[in-house]
Every structure is written in C-alpha cells, then in structure tokens.
Amino acid sequence: MNAHLLTHLRHVDLAVPDYDKQLDFYSGIWGLTKTAEDSGISFLAAEGSPEQYVVRLRKADEKRLDLVSYGAASPADVDTLAERLLAGGVELITRPGQVATPGGGYGFRFFDVDGRTIEVSADVAVRQHRKVEERESIPVKLSHVVLNSPDLHKTRAWYERHLGFRLTDTLSHPKMGEAMHFMRISSQHHSMAIAQGPHTALHHISFEMRGIDEYMRGSGRLLRAGIRKLWGPGRHMAGDNTFTYFLDPHGNTVEYTTELEILDEDTWHPHVYDFSQPEVSDQWGTANPMNELIVKESFNDVDRGVFVAPPV
Incomplete structure (x- = not known):
C-alpha cells in the first residue's frame, strides 16, 4: 500500500450539455461563487474553502464526470505517487508538470480502475476565503x-x-x-x-x-x-x-x-x-x-x- 500521500479532496469537475442552466443552479440557489469563466468552462468556489474552486463546469455534447481532484502535500509527493502508479501499471494521462487551471500548482492525471480521470496536485495557490457566518446557508x-x-x-x-x-x-x-x-x-x-x-x-x-x-x-x-x-x-x-x-x-x-x-x-x-x-x-x-x-x-x-x- 502507498504511504499516505493524498491530503484532501479538492474539486469535482462536471461536463453538461445545458451549461447555462447548470451554471445558474450552482452559482445561484446552490450557493457557490463563480470565480472564473472562459468560453464554456467555469470555476465555482465555496466561500469558506481555501480551494480555488470546488466544482468545475464544462459545456459538452454529452453529460459526464470530467475528473475528481485530490491534493498532495508537496511536488515531491506528486512525483512519488506518479512513479508508484507507473510501476503499478496504472495508465497516466499526463506526467507531473505545471497545472493550467486557476491557482496553478504541480500535478498530473491518470485513470482509475473504472476509467475515471483522477487528478493529484500540490502547490496550488490558496484562495482568499472567509468565515461563513451564522445563518448563512451556503456551502463552506x-x-x-x-x-x-x-x-x-x-x-x-x-x-x-x-x-x-x-x-x-x-x-x-x-x-x-x-x-x-x-x-x-x-x-x-x-x-x-x-x-x-x-x-x-x-x-x-x-x-x-x-x-x-x-x-x-x-x-x-x-x-x-x-x-x-x-x-x-x-x-x-x-x-x-x-x-x-x-x-x-x-x-x-x-x-x-x-x-x-x-x-x-x-x-x-x-x-x-x-x-x-x-x-x-x-x-x-x-x-x-x-x-x-x-x-x-x-x-x-x-x-x-x-x-x-x-x-x-
């Protein structure tokens, strides 16, 4: 078994055909905050979380789970995990390198046993977040x-x-x-x-x-x-x-x-x-x-x- 190299869940990324309706839901009544958007892709943060975003939405022809992202403590841990996955016969989608999403960082992607895309990253910039107040019914x-x-x-x-x-x-x-x-x-x-x-x-x-x-x-x-x-x-x-x-x-x-x-x-x-x-x-x-x-x-x-x- 691997040493404990993963630290926490970062974000879950969804692709949907009706992008505008999905964005209205998550950035409206669900209570997330849109922090960035660019041609059919948007990044939604939780006000109490230091993560740059907790949900990513992407406009696509078919509904799918794009990826699940986890954090690691350091770039060295990212490299160690990538080496162990390769040695274990896991198919890497990308090799460790700079991450191009908000907050940057150092990470890579691979397929899990069921074919889901998983991402692991470290050194992602911390988002300016705040304490969610009493009676404020939005996700922390x-x-x-x-x-x-x-x-x-x-x-x-x-x-x-x-x-x-x-x-x-x-x-x-x-x-x-x-x-x-x-x-x-x-x-x-x-x-x-x-x-x-x-x-x-x-x-x-x-x-x-x-x-x-x-x-x-x-x-x-x-x-x-x-x-x-x-x-x-x-x-x-x-x-x-x-x-x-x-x-x-x-x-x-x-x-x-x-x-x-x-x-x-x-x-x-x-x-x-x-x-x-x-x-x-x-x-x-x-x-x-x-x-x-x-x-x-x-x-x-x-x-x-x-x-x-x-x-x-």
Missing part, C-alpha cells in the same frame, strides 16, 4: 464524493493499493450483500465512498454547511424554490452526518451535509452497518424512506467519460 467547503462502480470490491482494492485510501465503514444488506464502502485519506470519516452500481457513474457530490441550522435553512431554500429533493432531511449512522439530497438540472445528485465524523485513526475499527435497519440510513427518522426510485436516481446515467480524458 466540498465534503466528499461518492462514486458508482460495477465492481465494488475491485474498486476499493485499487484505491487502497494505489492511492492509500483506508476503509472506514461498510453498508451491507441481508439480500444484496455489501453495497457501499466509505474510504478516507485523513481523520475525516470519508472523502470518498464507493457504491455498488450497474455502471460507472457519479453517485453524488456532498457540500459541508456551517452547522445544522444553516444546513436546514439551505435545504428549505431549495425546497421552496421547487428543486427536486431526492431524500432527507435526515442523519446517517455511518459518518454521523446530516443529509438532504437534491438533483441538479442534469440529474446529478448533490447533497447538503454537516457534522461529518472526525475519527481517531489509531483506534478506529471499520463497522459493517445493515442498512435494511431504518436507523442506519436515518437516525432521526425524519427522511422519506429509502426506496427504489432514490436508488435508481443515485445510479445516474452511464458515464460517457470512461477511459476518455477530458479535453481540458
């Missing part, structure tokens, strides 16, 4: 990303072997078996989770709110605006975080959350939670019941970007 930062995989265990093993992710918890069902692995690269319960799905796709992107009041105010704002709610509000058992899931204009699931568990890595032992028990999915009992419709929406469309690097 990007919390985590969940990815659908047709082979849950193969994908978990790949991320453990090549990128140093650690298993935190697992969701299981008496009839379906193991269905989701929560994976971490820090003391945060998960930066990524892998869900068993029929095809490779984005499951959801999650955004951290300031606190429960701001999380509820944000959830209510979207409901009043008629944004389609998928599931919530509630509180998961794995991660102990709150959740309300909505659909963006292109059918990607996005989540408002808060209070995701910070754990002691020295003493942590992974749990297996039976999500046929209602309190596992929602400790509070306030969310609409998990059903086949929610699961189907979370599977998302087949990702058209598998083993195809995004053009930018």
Whole structure:
C-alpha cells in the first residue's frame, strides 16, 4: 500500500450539455461563487474553502464526470505517487508538470480502475476565503464524493493499493450483500465512498454547511424554490452526518451535509452497518424512506467519460 500521500479532496469537475442552466443552479440557489469563466468552462468556489474552486463546469455534447481532484502535500509527493502508479501499471494521462487551471500548482492525471480521470496536485495557490457566518446557508467547503462502480470490491482494492485510501465503514444488506464502502485519506470519516452500481457513474457530490441550522435553512431554500429533493432531511449512522439530497438540472445528485465524523485513526475499527435497519440510513427518522426510485436516481446515467480524458 502507498504511504499516505493524498491530503484532501479538492474539486469535482462536471461536463453538461445545458451549461447555462447548470451554471445558474450552482452559482445561484446552490450557493457557490463563480470565480472564473472562459468560453464554456467555469470555476465555482465555496466561500469558506481555501480551494480555488470546488466544482468545475464544462459545456459538452454529452453529460459526464470530467475528473475528481485530490491534493498532495508537496511536488515531491506528486512525483512519488506518479512513479508508484507507473510501476503499478496504472495508465497516466499526463506526467507531473505545471497545472493550467486557476491557482496553478504541480500535478498530473491518470485513470482509475473504472476509467475515471483522477487528478493529484500540490502547490496550488490558496484562495482568499472567509468565515461563513451564522445563518448563512451556503456551502463552506466540498465534503466528499461518492462514486458508482460495477465492481465494488475491485474498486476499493485499487484505491487502497494505489492511492492509500483506508476503509472506514461498510453498508451491507441481508439480500444484496455489501453495497457501499466509505474510504478516507485523513481523520475525516470519508472523502470518498464507493457504491455498488450497474455502471460507472457519479453517485453524488456532498457540500459541508456551517452547522445544522444553516444546513436546514439551505435545504428549505431549495425546497421552496421547487428543486427536486431526492431524500432527507435526515442523519446517517455511518459518518454521523446530516443529509438532504437534491438533483441538479442534469440529474446529478448533490447533497447538503454537516457534522461529518472526525475519527481517531489509531483506534478506529471499520463497522459493517445493515442498512435494511431504518436507523442506519436515518437516525432521526425524519427522511422519506429509502426506496427504489432514490436508488435508481443515485445510479445516474452511464458515464460517457470512461477511459476518455477530458479535453481540458
């Protein structure tokens, strides 16, 4: 297994046909701030985050996940990771070098085992950010990303072997078996989770709110605006975080959350939670019941970007 070279999740990049509608959603009611835009590509920041952007949108003929980006502590760590991936037979899209997106930095891209484009970078300039105030119901930062995989265990093993992710918890069902692995690269319960799905796709992107009041105010704002709610509000058992899931204009699931568990890595032992028990999915009992419709929406469309690097 690799040493712990990844530090945190930086951003998730989406490509969509109806770019203007998607940009209006994320820079409007969802609460992100557009910081740069250039001919069909835009960069959206969270006000409380030092990251230059947490979502990138790109106009494209087909909907796809362009890439998921992670941080490393130094250019030396970026080089070390690239060398280890090459030695492990991982296909690199680019070799380590200067990054041309806002904030610059030093990084490279490669395909994961399911064909997603992953980016790792260091030395990205810190964005001028601020403390999100009480009752201000906008995202503080990007919390985590969940990815659908047709082979849950193969994908978990790949991320453990090549990128140093650690298993935190697992969701299981008496009839379906193991269905989701929560994976971490820090003391945060998960930066990524892998869900068993029929095809490779984005499951959801999650955004951290300031606190429960701001999380509820944000959830209510979207409901009043008629944004389609998928599931919530509630509180998961794995991660102990709150959740309300909505659909963006292109059918990607996005989540408002808060209070995701910070754990002691020295003493942590992974749990297996039976999500046929209602309190596992929602400790509070306030969310609409998990059903086949929610699961189907979370599977998302087949990702058209598998083993195809995004053009930018």
